[in-house]
Amino acid sequence: xxxxxxxxxxxxxxxxxxxxxxxxxxxxxxxxxxxxxxxxxxxxxxxxxxxxxxxxxxxxxxxxxxxxxxxxxxxxxxxxxxxxxxxxxxxxxxxxxxxxxxxxxxxxxxxxxxxxxxxxxxxxxxxxxxxxxxxxxxxxxxxxxxxxxxxxxxxxxxxxxxxxxxxxxxxxxxxxxxxxxxxxxxxxxxxxxxxxxxxxxxxxxxxxxxxxxxxxxxxxxxxxxxxxxxxxxxxxxxxxxxxxxxxxxxxxxxxxxxxxxxxxxxxxxxxxxxxxxxxxxxxxxxxxxxxxxxxxxxxxxxxxx
Amino acid sequence: xxxxxxxxxxxxxxxxxxxxxxxxxxxxxxxxxxxxxxxxxxxxxxxxxxxxxxxxxxxxxxxxxxxxxxxxxxxxxxxxxxxxxxxxxxxxxxxxxxxxxxxxxxxxxxxxxxxxxxxxxxxxxxxxxxxxxxxxxxxxxxxxxxxxxxxxxxxxxxxxxxxxxxxxxxxxxxxxxxxxxxxxxxxxxxxxxxxxxxxxxxxxxxxxxxxxxxxxxxxxxxxxxxxxxxxxxxxxxxxxxxxxxxxxxxxxxxxxxxxxxxxxxxxxxxxxxxxxxxxxxxxxxxxxxxxxxxxxxx
Numbered sequence: 001x002x003x004x005x006x007x008x009x010x011x012x013x014x015x016x017x018x019x020x021x022x023x024x025x026x027x028x029x030x031x032x033x034x035x036x037x038x039x040x041x042x043x044x045x046x047x048x049x050x051x052x053x054x055x056x057x058x059x060x061x062x063x064x065x066x067x068x069x070x071x072x073x074x075x076x077x078x079x080x081x082x083x084x085x086x087x088x089x090x091x092x093x094x095x096x097x098x099x100x101x102x103x104x105x106x107x108x109x110x111x112x113x114x115x116x117x118x119x120x121x122x123x124x125x126x127x128x129x130x131x132x133x134x135x136x137x138x139x140x141x142x143x144x145x146x147x148x149x150x151x152x153x154x155x156x157x158x159x160x161x162x163x164x165x166x167x168x169x170x171x172x173x174x175x176x177x178x179x180x181x182x183x184x185x186x187x188x189x190x191x192x193x194x195x196x197x198x199x200x201x202x203x204x205x206x207x208x209x210x211x212x213x214x215x216x217x218x219x220x221x222x223x224x225x226x227x228x229x230x231x232x233x234x235x236x237x238x239x240x241x242x243x244x245x246x247x248x249x250x251x252x253x254x255x256x257x258x259x260x261x262x263x264x265x266x267x268x269x270x271x272x273x274x275x276x277x278x279x280x281x282x283x284x285x286x287x288x289x290x291x292x293x294x295x296x297x298x299x300x301x302x303x304x305x
Numbered sequence: 306x307x308x309x310x311x312x313x314x315x316x317x318x319x320x321x322x323x324x325x326x327x328x329x330x331x332x333x334x335x336x337x338x339x340x341x342x343x344x345x346x347x348x349x350x351x352x353x354x355x356x357x358x359x360x361x362x363x364x365x366x367x368x369x370x371x372x373x374x375x376x377x378x379x380x381x382x383x384x385x386x387x388x389x390x391x392x393x394x395x396x397x398x399x400x401x402x403x404x405x406x407x408x409x410x411x412x413x414x415x416x417x418x419x420x421x422x423x424x425x426x427x428x429x430x431x432x433x434x435x436x437x438x439x440x441x442x443x444x445x446x447x448x449x450x451x452x453x454x455x456x457x458x459x460x461x462x463x464x465x466x467x468x469x470x471x472x473x474x475x476x477x478x479x480x481x482x483x484x485x486x487x488x489x490x491x492x493x494x495x496x497x498x499x500x501x502x503x504x505x506x507x508x509x510x511x512x513x514x515x516x517x518x519x520x521x522x523x524x525x526x527x528x529x530x531x532x533x534x535x536x537x538x539x540x541x542x543x544x545x546x547x548x549x550x551x552x553x554x555x556x557x558x559x560x561x562x563x564x565x566x567x568x569x570x571x572x573x574x575x576x577x578x579x580x581x582x583x584x585x586x587x588x589x590x591x592x593x594x595x596x597x598x599x600x601x602x603x
Contacts, residue, residue, distance in 0.1 A: 048601070077434045083427025085428060096343050100343065100437040101435045
């Protein structure tokens, strides 16, 4: 299947700084791809280049298997927050955008604007001026603009930025329901929890580079489990574990920790019992996703929200 | 809200009609009429623009009242002094008054705002991804600026003609060369003057469009456009620079008085139109070159 977004060596240089540094994106069609990275890691610049707002210094990219200009009619986008004319109503702003669309059918404009507003729950505020919209309403109007046409790909840059918990839930539910209809969603976020909650795939950005990319499930599975046991005979326990072939065995006062590797926990417990090691507690530990991302990026993530 | 209830939003995996294939016939200019009408709405419904247009249209009224109240002309022959003989000259006097500064100002406001205004509200990025197309967007902006130029001079002409009819005699028009023509023929001359003024004013519009692609601050684009206009006029006023006077866009702005002679003297008019066309072509080309390769980071 053709990738929804593919790039090769995509680089954007501002002066002497590579804001985006040779990234090879591969966003599978039908996925919800979390483009994760701290603020300033090059996510928005990448999105601007992908959407043709800015031009790559070097490297290539394709949307929906074709050039950006050819693909744009099938791509809805929210870039760096919503932006509309303050003195026009929400509906008038959408009509304005639809009129500018070189491929929109004027005869269905009214229905499509109504449908998009309805979809994001703004029908009641359609005739209200944009300047009187709350932040959440503005964000939803931005998503409505992305939904004016049937889309194959939605590029959403920090769609929950600045929203209260209620607004955040609403926007996330909307994204999930769009994804369930088969739209590929490319979601940039600095929130790990958001990506964990919504995404099937993930790309991790750090200082302009894509440091990890793949299925979220693989990332989760890739987390090496540890066994940790409390015992009165830590050195005897350590010997049993070493004989079983576990790595990184660390014995300390009252407990032992080791990398589980391919060993089955049941066999480990049985071996300990056979070796006459008194076990007070036995647990399997995994590195949290956050710890993994810190390892990848060298930076912490905002895990709240 | 009936529209949304009776016609639910089409799911994106619905059958996609071929009209979304952007490579189909028409290319960049498809649907441009609707975009242009939308742009006209943005320009002509904006309160600031409406107020400017209204004040501009009041200039011939102001002149009419002043001449009516102020009394008799001191020396005959000029446009101002002809107002008391025929009301049509109120319109022409207004053109004379607005050409050096007020008209360029009003055009700078709209032209300077054209791209920079969208950039400053952030709507430019959404117009481009919707997608409007860069060349198409620029073409629509230019067309709206031209419409604005025409609207400005037409408003002045219409109000001026009405004010002239109210305050002054109508009858035959004695031209600057001394020959008299009928009132309707006089209206024809005013129409020619109107087109000439609008055409040469588009120079300011094209400069404004170009400057507007250079910045995200609309007020800066307006000021820069007006500054360039004034520089041209200042240079035109310095006799020592007479060698370049023929190259200055503003040098020809008042040449339309030659249309008020019988027979008309068209040399200056023709040159003025060519120079205007050359400047418009130059600045539109610069605007396109700038905008088509520009990173939109607003």
